[in-house]
Amino acid sequence: MDLLSKEVEAISFLYQQSENRKLAVSFSGGKDSLVVLDLCTRVGIEKVVFSDTTIEFKENLNFIKTVEKVYGIKIDVVSSNNDFFDVVDRVGFPSRRLRWCCDVFKFGPLAKYAIDKNLDGYVTGLRRAEAKTRADYFDVDNNQMVPISQINPILNWEEDDVWEYINEHNLPINPLYEYFDRIGCWCCPFQSMTEWDTLEKYFPELMEKLEAKLDQFADQIGIKDKEQFIKEKKWTGWATAQSKSPAGTRKLCDSGEKNTIDLGFFGNSEKEVKKISKLLPILTDDYFTIGKSLRITVDKNKKQRVNTLIEKCMNCVGCGACTALCPLGALYVENGLITVDENLCTKCEKCLSTKVLRGACIVRNYAPNRKTITSYH
Structure with a gap:
């Protein structure tokens, strides 16, 4: 299926899903949610929400404001009551094995917003091609941590489709794509070593902040080989004894x-x-x-x-x-x-x-x- 056909299909799907329902775009600042935001504005879905995890790149926060100006909209920003590193001091660092961070800094604030605004569903930029774990997702799905439907209009799009749509419609591009293939929290434990190297090269102040916090955490849990734990990123797969x-x-x-x-x-x-x-x-x-x-x-x-x-x-x-x-x-x-x-x-x-x-x-x-x-x- 060519892009135009996928675009028409997505718009038709959004018209159907938004009939007599109150929907909002869950916007991350990334390319996929940008395409979804654009599609939603074309069918009259105007409410947009961004979850600030408190470990966002400042470039991403600035891009949120850029998108507001381009579309003439107000993007609601929600966040946890806590700073990420304050919670780390009490819970320890999240890792690939200890995945608590999204529950606190994404799903909690988004769930509260959904209830407060009486929403029926969030429109997301999820795509099956992004990860094997998303192979079984549906066009209309549910996240157990968020009490409303999850609407996924570009679930079957490829990455090339996304970039082609952005270029054809002259959409603004997040400047972080000059450095990364994906946009997310700057200290996400699921980053590749290439992404960590990029962070250290272009955002050294963030890496210094992270390593200082990891050094304290290593002392707290009795890590002897800090070089391996911090520099070699072993912390990203760590599960602390309780x-x-x-x-x-x-x-x-x-x-x-x-x-x-x-x-x-x-x-x-x-x-x-x-x-x-x-x-x-x-x-x-x-x-x-x-x-x-x-x-x-x-x-x-x-x-x-x-x-x-x-x-x-x-x-x-x-x-x-x-x-x-x-x-x-x-x-x-x-x-x-x-x-x-x-x-x-x-x-x-x-x-x-x-x-x-x-x-x-x-x-x-x-x-x-x-x-x-x-x-x-």
Whole structure:
């Protein structure tokens, strides 16, 4: 199929998908999402959102402004409540084996935006040819971390199609393509050695910043061969051994009525217990606190969910990743901690599921040091 045919097909598909639906373009600054943005403006889809991961090249941020001027639009910018390196200090570096960064800095903010704007779908520039992992994607798909549809109008386009479209329609080109074949976070662990060499050559100040942070991280986790870990990029495939710190005890107090049980939690401080009580309405309204202790009444089949909720609270650093799991936007970060809006929460418990977001919490699953509780049945 030639480009014109693909273009007509994409526009027809977008007209169909946008009928009586509120869609927004998920724009990254890259060539693929630029083509999709252009196609969307041709069919009247005007809302565009960019997720600032806080580790964007400044050239990319400037390009976002250029695109706004060219199209005469306002691109909404969303971001996490945290800086990438602040979260690294608490969780450790992401790697090819520890892929927590997108949950925090992309999917969390995009999920919140989708709920706040009452969107029905995001239009993306995903293409099957980009990676083998995208071979099974569909034109209309879903990302489990974002509660709306994912619309992929150029899924079957090749890279040559993308560049041909850009040249034929005289679209602006991100200046970063002078250096890289793809646009993304400047310290992404999935970069090739060629891309790392390019970063060091043309953006030495960024490489220096990264290596200084990696040096601190290497000391923290006891790396002996820093040359191999940092310079040879072994950190990109690293998975840190985890240690556990006791944070309290959960005991069965009473078998309760026919379908419920009474559980007691004995924590290390009143502050920690108050933190837990803020999230307990996700599971039950039947609880009370006494100093460093909690008495909780829940359905008998929810003992494990109680453990998950408590450890989620104990490990929370306010990264906001889990807010993406709530389809109603009941979870939010306040004063650096995850909190629930009881008026919106339906107790669906999706935010406690460990299948979508591992451990139901970034720190609980990925951090080198995490807090755990001891359970006595």
